[in-house]
Amino acid sequence: RVQTTRDDVRRFPDGFLFGTATASYQVEGGWDEDGKSENIWDYLTHTSPCTISDCSNGDIADDSYHLYKRDVEMMRELGLDFYRFSMSWSRLLPTGFPDQINEGGVNYYNNLINEMLKYNIQPMITLYHWDLPQRLQELGGWANPHVVDWFGDYARVAFEQFGDRVKYWMTINEPREVCDEGYGDVNLAPLLDSKGIGEYMCVKNLLVAHARAYHIYNDEYKSKYGGEVGIAFSARWYEPASDSEIDIQAAEDFTAFTWIKYVHPIYSETGDYPPIMKEKVAAKSAEQGFFRSRLPEFTQEEIEYVRGSSDFFGLNHYTTFLVYRNESIYDANPVPSLFDDADIGSYHHPDWEETASSWFKVVPWGFYKLLTSIRENYNNPPIFITENGFSNRGGLQDDDRVRFYRNYLSAMLDAMDEGSDVRAYAAWSLMDNFEWLSGYTERFGLYEVDYDCPERTRTPRKSAFVYKEIVRTRALDLDYEPDTDVMTID
Numbered sequence: 213r214v215q216t217t218r219d220d221v222r223r224f225p226d227g228f229l230f231g232t233a234t235a236s237y238q239v240e241g242g243w244d245e246d247g248k249s250e251n252i253w254d255y256l257t258h259t260s261p262c263t264i265s266d267c268s269n270g271d272i273a274d275d276s277y278h279l280y281k282r283d284v285e286m287m288r289e290l291g292l293d294f295y296r297f298s299m300s301w302s303r304l305l306p307t308g309f310p311d312q313i314n315e316g317g318v319n320y321y322n323n324l325i326n327e328m329l330k331y332n333i334q335p336m337i338t339l340y341h342w343d344l345p346q347r348l349q350e351l352g353g354w355a356n357p358h359v360v361d362w363f364g365d366y367a368r369v370a371f372e373q374f375g376d377r378v379k380y381w382m383t384i385n386e387p388r389e390v391c392d393e394g395y396g397d398v399n400l401a402p403l404l405d406s407k408g409i410g411e412y413m414c415v416k417n418l419l420v421a422h423a424r425a426y427h428i429y430n431d432e433y434k435s436k437y438g439g440e441v442g443i444a445f446s447a448r449w450y451e452p453a454s455d456s457e458i459d460i461q462a463a464e465d466f467t468a469f470t471w472i473k474y475v476h477p478i479y480s481e482t483g484d485y486p487p488i489m490k491e492k493v494a495a496k497s498a499e500q501g502f503f504r505s506r507l508p509e510f511t512q513e514e515i516e517y518v519r520g521s522s523d524f525f526g527l528n529h530y531t532t533f534l535v536y537r538n539e540s541i542y543d544a545n546p547v548p549s550l551f552d553d554a555d556i557g558s559y560h561h562p563d564w565e566e567t568a569s570s571w572f573k574v575v576p577w578g579f580y581k582l583l584t585s586i587r588e589n590y591n592n593p594p595i596f597i598t599e600n601g602f603s604n605r606g607g608l609q610d611d612d613r614v615r616f617y618r619n620y621l622s623a624m625l626d627a628m629d630e631g632s633d634v635r636a637y638a639a640w641s642l643m644d645n646f647e648w649l650s651g652y653t654e655r656f657g658l659y660e661v662d663y664d665c666p667e668r669t670r671t672p673r674k675s676a677f678v679y680k681e682i683v684r685t686r687a688l689d690l691d692y693e694p695d696t697d698v699m700t701i702d
């Protein structure tokens with residue numbers, strides 16, 4: 213890469229890796245092509261189409277199933293070191309089990325991986341980015357302890373088929389979204405809304421399933437291939453709404469209940485859930501008449517099995533919330549819930565810049581505080597930023613997205629200057645894609661996708677040119693104004 217001559221720009225460390233991220237259901241399309249079976253998003257969008265805000269679905273999406281060569285060309289235009297994408301479990305294993313390995317699925321992922329490696333772009337594969345085979349959901353999905361075997365078997369097939377060329381693996385994308393939003397609410401498929409009950413079964417089984425895949429790689433593939441296996445946590449920064457002791461404790465509690473419950477079992481010295489969460493759920497369960505805590509316990513063996521089960525700390529970060537103590541949730545609505553268990557409420561400060569996503573406001577300093585807290589509380593683990601990005605309603609002159617990346621990357625460099633061991637950064641997203649229940653109404657792409665034409669034309673936004681320059685120079689020149697007429701491959 214060319215070093216900029218200017219010396220007043222901030223630089224990234226030598227060897228720092230730049231990439232972009234996508235996910236199978238959000239970009240692939242080909243929902244039933246070449247032997248792929250139905251997953252929980254196919255099922256949701258086909259049985260209840262207008263649960264999605266624009267009544268759209270991922271049947272075609274960005275059609276990456278057919279257009280992956282254009283996708284790799286875009287990676288080359290940006291000069292990426294790696295590309296993070298996810299595998300569709302039901303494309304690889306249509307029954308959900310390894311009795312049938314779908315040749316069409318193996319071919320697609322081989323073609324994508326080989327096309328990337330032709331240009332020395334490293335594949336970083338997420339095994340599970342929310343698209344469970346529908347048949348497995350009907351067997352209980354992540355609430356069924358057998359999911360540990362199901363997921364481990366799927367992971368072994370992926371390692372077997374692609375482990376010779378893929379050196380970076382992530383087991384699961386955003387455990388919080390899978391369990392808290394999919395099983396504990398109606399924000400993501402399967403919309404189970406089992407607050408404080410099914411969502412906690414999901415937490416335990418997901419962590420043991422993650423560890424199963426980690427140990428399979430370590431025991432059976434590490435010596436042969438030498439790759440790394442991690443997990444992609446989603447973590448928000450929670451700032452106390454006031455400087456009162458009660459709100460400071462409320463912010464700590466919510467942090468424990470939303471993302472430390474996944475990090476602590478893996479990264480803490482003791483393993484297991486954070487103690488405050490175990491105590492609060494057990495006490496509330498007893499008060500409410502349950503005969504045991506609603507939070508399924510780990511056996512001592514499981515605690516040991518999960519502890520230390522990650523080679524790097526994958527982190528998806530977008531935003532910050534203000535948090536306050538609220539001890540009257542159950543009085544208002546006498547049903548168990550995570551929010552009641554934690555006794556908290558949260559909100560966005562009205563002055564924070566909006567995005568196209570209701571849950572997401574722009575708060576760069578929250579990224580700095582989050583990275584610093586991880587460094588201080590978990591012995592400064594190597595961190596891969598596996599997602600960070602900005603949503604608006606579209607348009608090529610995306611100065612708002614350019615400003616977002618510059619401010620968040622500056623905050624990240626602030627934490628790195630103080631010792632945070634961040635090794636890689638993946639922008640969410642390479643291109644616009646299916647934004648779950650928001651369909652195509654929220655755009656996250658460095659490249660715009662035209663959903664009105666079958667070619668699904670990808671066009672670089674201003675932010676793509678700015679990101680390309682950051683990758684090319686390994687520096688953050690806040691005054692750089694790109695020539696957005698022609699995108700080239702350097």
Ligand SMILES: O=S(=O)(O)CCCN1CCN(CCO[C@@H]2O[C@H](CO)[C@@H](O)[C@H](O)[C@H]2O)CC1
Binds near residue numbers: 570571
């Ligand atoms: O407003 S509501 O609370 O009623 C609906 C909440 C919907 N959730 C919010 C959290 N978001 C986490 C980030 O989700 C991540 O980031 C990207 C942008 O969302 C996604 O496209 C990626 O797939 C995902 O990894 C996933 C969707």
